[in-house]
Amino acid sequence: MTLSWLAIVRLGLVQMALGAIVVLTTSTLNRLMVVELALPAVLPGLLVALHYGIQITRPNWGFISDQGGHRTRWIIAGMVALAGGALLASAAIPLFETSFTTGLAVSIVAYALIGIGVGASGTSLLALLATATAPHRRAAAATITWLMMIFGIAVTAGVVGSMLDPYSHALLLRIVLVVTLGAVVMTCLAVWGIEARVVARAEPEPMPFREGLAEIWAETRARNFTIFVFLSMTAYFMQELILEPYAGLVFAFTPGQSTSLSGAQNGGVFVGMLVVGIAATGFRIGHLRHWVVAGCVGSAFALTIISVIGILSIAVLTPAVVLLGFFNGMFAVAAIGSMMALASQGRDAREGTRMGLWGAAQAIAAGFGGLVGAALVDVLRHLTDTAPAFGAVFILEAVLFIAAALMAMRIMENTATRSSAAMVPGE
Numbered sequence: 001m002t003l004s005w006l007a008i009v010r011l012g013l014v015q016m017a018l019g020a021i022v023v024l025t026t027s028t029l030n031r032l033m034v035v036e037l038a039l040p041a042v043l044p045g046l047l048v049a050l051h052y053g054i055q056i057t058r059p060n061w062g063f064i065s066d067q068g069g070h071r072t073r074w075i076i077a078g079m080v081a082l083a084g085g086a087l088l089a090s091a092a093i094p095l096f097e098t099s100f101t102t103g104l105a106v107s108i109v110a111y112a113l114i115g116i117g118v119g120a121s122g123t124s125l126l127a128l129l130a131t132a133t134a135p136h137r138r139a140a141a142a143t144i145t146w147l148m149m150i151f152g153i154a155v156t157a158g159v160v161g162s163m164l165d166p167y168s169h170a171l172l173l174r175i176v177l178v179v180t181l182g183a184v185v186m187t188c189l190a191v192w193g194i195e196a197r198v199v200a201r202a203e204p205e206p207m208p209f210r211e212g213l214a215e216i217w218a219e220t221r222a223r224n225f226t227i228f229v230f231l232s233m234t235a236y237f238m239q240e241l242i243l244e245p246y247a248g249l250v251f252a253f254t255p256g257q258s259t260s261l262s263g264a265q266n267g268g269v270f271v272g273m274l275v276v277g278i279a280a281t282g283f284r285i286g287h288l289r290h291w292v293v294a295g296c297v298g299s300a301f302a303l304t305i306i307s308v309i310g311i312l313s314i315a316v317l318t319p320a321v322v323l324l325g326f327f328n329g330m331f332a333v334a335a336i337g338s339m340m341a342l343a344s345q346g347r348d349a350r351e352g353t354r355m356g357l358w359g360a361a362q363a364i365a366a367g368f369g370g371l372v373g374a375a376l377v378d379v380l381r382h383l384t385d386t387a388p389a390f391g392a393v394f395i396l397e398a399v400l401f402i403a404a405a406l407m408a409m410r411i412m413e414n415t416a417t418r419s420s421a422a423m424v425p426g427e
Helices: 005-036 042-068 071-098 100-132 135-163 169-191 209-217 220-237 243-251 255-282 288-309 317-343 351-383 386-411 416-422
Strands: none
Touching: 005 042, 005 071, 005 100, 005 135, 005 169, 005 243, 005 255, 042 071, 042 100, 042 351, 071 100, 071 169, 100 135, 100 351, 135 169, 135 255, 135 317, 209 220, 209 351, 220 288, 220 317, 220 351, 220 386, 243 255, 243 317, 243 386, 255 288, 255 317, 288 317, 288 386, 317 351, 351 386
16 A cells, blocks of 8 residues: 555655754754854854754665664654754854853754754655655655645744744744744654555665665666765755845845745745646656756856845845745756655665665755855955855855756756656556
8 A cells, every 4th residue: 555645745744844943943043143143154054064964874764764664753753853953953042142162062962963853854754755655656745745845944934034023032942942842743643653554665685784875876877866966955055054144244134034035935945846846747848857957047047146136236135035946946846856756766675775865965965055155155255245255155056056957967868758757647
C-alpha cells in the first residue's frame, strides 16, 4: 500500500512546521543581531553556517532509516530538537546585550540543535515520501509538500512580522514559544499512524555506512546531480542572511517590516512553485530542465534589479523581492521534482541515502552561500558605501545562478524527459 493524497498532505504539514521554525532562525533572529544589536553580519552567518554544516550528517540519517525503518520516530525526535534549538536561539538574543560570550555560547548550542533537528526530521520525512509514494505521484508529492513548507514560511514571516512591532525581547520569546510548540504538536498529529499503514521501505543489504555511501557516489547520475545541487543552492541561499539587513540598513525598515518583506518573498516562492506544479503536472508544459533553467535565469534578473535599487528607489524593493521569490520557487520545485524522480533510480532500497546525500549538498551549500554573502557584505562595507556593498553581493549571486542554469542544461538533458513524465499522475 502506498501513500494516499491525504497522507501526502499530512506529511506536508511536517514540512510546513519545519519551514515555520527555520524562517525565524535564519531571517528574524539574523536581522535582530545585525541591526538591533549592531553585531557584524558574519556572526549570524557563522551560526547559520553551523546549523547547515551539521546537516552534513543527513546521509547518516537517511542510511539509518533505510537500514532500520521507524522513520516516524526520527521525524518527531528531529522536530523536538529543532524546536528546542529555536527557543534557545531566541533566548540568546537578550543575552548578547549583557554578555557577548554567554550569548554566543548559547547560540552555538542552539544552532547545533537546529541543524540536528532539521537533518533528522527532514531527511527521514523525504525518505518516507520517496519510498512510500507511488512512482507516478512522487514529483507531484514533492510539489505539494514543498508548497506547504513555503506556505508555512510565508505565513509565519508575515504574521510574526505584524506581531513583532513594537519590538521587545519578551515579545520575541513569547512568539517563538507559540510557534515551536505548535510545530511539535502538528508534527505528532500529522505523522501518527501513517508509516504503519504503508510499505515504506524495502530492506537493503546490511553494510557499513561508508560502503553504502560509496555505492551511491559511484552512480554517475547521483554524483552529477549532487554537484548541481551544491552550485545552485549556493546561489539560492547567498541572499538569505543579507536581504533583511539590506532592507533595514539601506531603507530603514523596522524589524516587523523586514520580516514581512521576507514573508512577501516566500509568498513569491509559493506562487512560482504553484505555477510550475500546475503547468508541468496538470498541463504537461515543458520539461523539468526547462523550468530549472528559467528559474535560474529569472532569479539572476531579479537580483540584478535588487542590486541597483539601493541607489535608485525604495518603491520597487518589495516587487523585486517578490519577483526573486517567484523565480526561486520555479527553480526549486523543478529541482525537487527531479530529485524525487531520481531518488529511486539506481541501487534498490537506497532512497534515504540518496536523499540524504543531496540534502547534505544542499545544507553545505546553504551554509557556505549564506556565510560568504554575509562576510562579503562586511568586507565591502569597509571599502564602499552600504548600498553598493550589498549590491555587489547580489550581482555575484546572479552570476552563480547563470552558471547553475548552464550546468542544468548539460547534466539534466538525459533525465528531463523521464522526470517530466514522472510528474504526470496516472501515466
